[in-house]
Amino acid sequence: MTETKLMKGNEAMAEAAILAGCDAYFGYPITPQSEVLEYLAREMPKHNRIVMQAESEVASINMVYGAAGAGFRTMTSSSSPGISLMQEGISYIAGAELPCLIVNVNRAGPGLGTIQPGQGDYFQSVKGGGHGDYKMIVLAPASVQEMADFVYLGFDLADKYRNPVLMLSDGAIGQMMEKVQFKPYTRPAVDKSWATTGKPGTRNRNYITSLFIQPERMEQHNLKLEEKFKRIRENEVRFEEINTADAEYLFVAYGLSARICQKAMDIARDKGIKIGLLRPITLYPYPYKQLEELAAQVKMMLSVELNSGQMVEDVRLAVKGKVPVEFYGRMGGMMPTPEEIVHHLENLIQYHHAN
Amino acid sequence: MEVVEEMDIQEQTIGIAPVGCSVFAYDYMDIDMQEAAHGRACAVATGIKRLMPDKYVFTYQGDGDLAAIGIAETLHAINRGENILIVFMNNAVYGMTSGQMAPTTLAGMHTTTSPDGRDVGYYGAPIKVSELMAQLPGAFYVTRQAVNNANAVRRTKKALQNAFKYQQLHKGTCLVEIIGNCPSNWKMTPIEASKFIDEEMVKTFPLGDIKVPKTEELKTI
Numbered sequence: 148m149t150e151t152k153l154m155k156g157n158e159a160m161a162e163a164a165i166l167a168g169c170d171a172y173f174g175y176p177i178t179p180q181s182e183v184l185e186y187l188a189r190e191m192p193k194h195n196r197i198v199m200q201a202e203s204e205v206a207s208i209n210m211v212y213g214a215a216g217a218g219f220r221t222m223t224s225s226s227s228p229g230i231s232l233m234q235e236g237i238s239y240i241a242g243a244e245l246p247c248l249i250v251n252v253n254r255a256g257p258g259l260g261t262i263q264p265g266q267g268d269y270f271q272s273v274k275g276g277g278h279g280d281y282k283m284i285v286l287a288p289a290s291v292q293e294m295a296d297f298v299y300l301g302f303d304l305a306d307k308y309r310n311p312v313l314m315l316s317d318g319a320i321g322q323m324m325e326k327v328q329f330k331p332y333t334r335p336a337v338d339k340s341w342a343t344t345g346k347p348g349t350r351n352r353n354y355i356t357s358l359f360i361q362p363e364r365m366e367q368h369n370l371k372l373e374e375k376f377k378r379i380r381e382n383e384v385r386f387e388e389i390n391t392a393d394a395e396y397l398f399v400a401y402g403l404s405a406r407i408c409q410k411a412m413d414i415a416r417d418k419g420i421k422i423g424l425l426r427p428i429t430l431y432p433y434p435y436k437q438l439e440e441l442a443a444q445v446k447m448m449l450s451v452e453l454n455s456g457q458m459v460e461d462v463r464l465a466v467k468g469k470v471p472v473e474f475y476g477r478m479g480g481m482m483p484t485p486e487e488i489v490h491h492l493e494n495l496i497q498y499h500h501a502n
Numbered sequence: 503m504e505v506v507e508e509m510d511i512q513e514q515t516i517g518i519a520p521v522g523c524s525v526f527a528y529d530y531m532d533i534d535m536q537e538a539a540h541g542r543a544c545a546v547a548t549g550i551k552r553l554m555p556d557k558y559v560f561t562y563q564g565d566g567d568l569a570a571i572g573i574a575e576t577l578h579a580i581n582r583g584e585n586i587l588i589v590f591m592n593n594a595v596y597g598m599t600s601g602q603m604a605p606t607t608l609a610g611m612h613t614t615t616s617p618d619g620r621d622v623g624y625y626g627a628p629i630k631v632s633e634l635m636a637q638l639p640g641a642f643y644v645t646r647q648a649v650n651n652a653n654a655v656r657r658t659k660k661a662l663q664n665a666f667k668y669q670q671l672h673k674g675t676c677l678v679e680i681i682g683n684c685p686s687n688w689k690m691t692p693i694e695a696s697k698f699i700d701e702e703m704v705k706t707f708p709l710g711d712i713k714v715p716k717t718e719e720l721k722t723i
Contacts, residue, residue, distance in 0.1 A: 170553060171549070171552065171553055173549065197552050197553060199548070199552065201545070201578075202574055202575070202578040203574065205542070205545075205574075205575075206542070206545040206548075206574070206575050206578065207545075209538065209539060209542040209545035209546050209549065209575070210545050210546070210548050210549035210552075211549060212536070212538070212539075212542075212545075212546050212549060213518075213536060213538075213545065213546035213547060213548065213549025213550040214549035214550065214552070214553050215549075216536045216546075216549075216550070217516070217549070217550045217553055217554060219553045221549070235539055236539060236542070239538075239539045243536075243537070343516050343534035343535065343536055343550070344516075344534065344554070344557075345512075345513045345514045345515060345516060345533075345534055345554075345557055346512055346513060346532070346533050346534045347513050348512075348513070352532055352533055352534050352535070353534045353535075354528055354534070354535050354536075354537070355535070355536040355537060356528075356536070356537035357537065358525065358537050
């Protein structure tokens with residue numbers, strides 16, 4: 148039987164990295180995720196794995212680049228300001244098609260901001276962040292259990308598509324303690340014959356690069372990447388629906404916001420408001436199709452986020468104006484209460500649908 | 503590449519090409535290579551070498567790449583004593599972007615961004631990378647050579663041979679600085695550029711070994 152443990156999200160993620168066979172972790176301390184580096188500094192050497200505190204996030208992401216290019220399973224983690232510093236490296240990793248896992252324990256910004264949780268890095272995560280045309284697969288955990296589970300999933304998706312995967316968590320999920328189980332895991336076999344392991348006489352040299360100086364070749368590379376992103380959009384959309392079968396209204400929320408919305412949903416349903424929740428699990432690829440289908444059923448959608456309104460733009464893209472799409476959010480590390488969300492919902496229902 | 507072939511270590515060698523004139527280094531070497539972002543070669547090399555400690559790993563970086571944007575990654579890699587070889591091409595100018603001032607541009611030297619000559623009061627003096635890095639305990643072998651005549655090329659080759667061999671010892675970083683020229687951006691003929699190295703460059707960047715391993719440290723080779 149799988150043992151149940153009580154752990155912090157950050158520590159569960161670190162433990163899962165070890166169980167997933169992560170060969171090397173490179174990181175730099177930053178609140179609220181320094182536990183990851185601390186946990187791995189203690190545990191990785193026991194498994195003969197590499198753990199290194201780099202001189203900066205810029206260095207750690209490039210160490211990930213080197214290790215991933217040599218064919219190893221590797222990851223880094225940080226929080227918002229550190230993830231901003233990594234954007235150059237992430238763009239190169241995506242361009243060179245290197246598999247790796249990057250974890251952002253999102254804190255509120257902009258700038259140095261605060262060490263409290265936030266979801267202000269949505270745009271950075273799903274719309275680019277670094278330069279050039281690329282996408283990361285973005286996984287949004289809403290529990291300590293998912294912070295562990297998405298490490299396995301993230302590494303496997305990275306290997307499958309030769310693409311960086313971002314786990315976008317937040318300071319609350321990372322710091323909270325919950326029950327977690329580490330399920331048995333078998334690592335899928337992956338071909339890494341492209342890795343730079345030293346060139347034997349029996350093959351051509353391997354060269355890891357994102358440089359294609361001839362426009363014709365660069366465009367070919369862009370098209371190859373776009374074809375990959377299309378396959379990802381077709382095959383990897385993940386989401387959770389709660390109470391949508393009879394829903395007349397819909398919350399759309401991910402991560403911590405989705406947890407708060409679940410409570411708000413219970414309160415609203417007790418008041419007779421038939422509301423459901425769609426929780427995107429992958430933020431890229433985004434569940435546009437499911438939201439479009441639900442737009443034929445519900446009267447209004449409310450996107451709840453810990454930012455000034457970022458994901459709501461994707462909800463609007465999905466819904467194509469068929470029903471009103473509204474936004475409610477708090478910033479600066481402040482959390483909305485479920486009651487506050489329900490109050491806002493009632494006002495919006497009154498505004499749109501009072502007959 | 504000649505050194506790698508002579509030592510017959512192609513199968514064990516991984517190179518890292520930087521951004522700058524050296525960006526096409528991979529075109530001249532039939533070995534596995536990785537292209538690094540501008541200045542990040544030593545971090546990339548760290549990622550490779552830590553996971554494959556028995557391979558030979560080297561970076562090939564210019565003065566802008568190593569001494570300006572990448573000096574933090576370089577200094578920390580050497581301070582950790584990463585068992586890598588850093589080949590540092592110093593021609594005192596940004597070549598790829600056509601002739602801007604580098605951290606190693608000589609005092610008074612004219613470049614497109616120091617049209618009246620490098621003013622050390624405004625920009626500081628040229629950084630002597632090898633002397634700076636040799637102070638770090640992680641540096642095992644530091645030498646500065648040139649390639650502007652046949653004898654200099656022979657000495658540079660010898661330095662590279664040493665540096666590759668020393669990687670087997672796992673005792674620290676080898677830094678081989680090579681003073682090169684850039685006639686097109688120096689606005690000189692190749693002969694003038696070669697003379698400029700002998701008469702001007704070496705005044706700021708004297709050639710020779712800066713830090714050499716002690717004899718007893720080399721016993722196992």
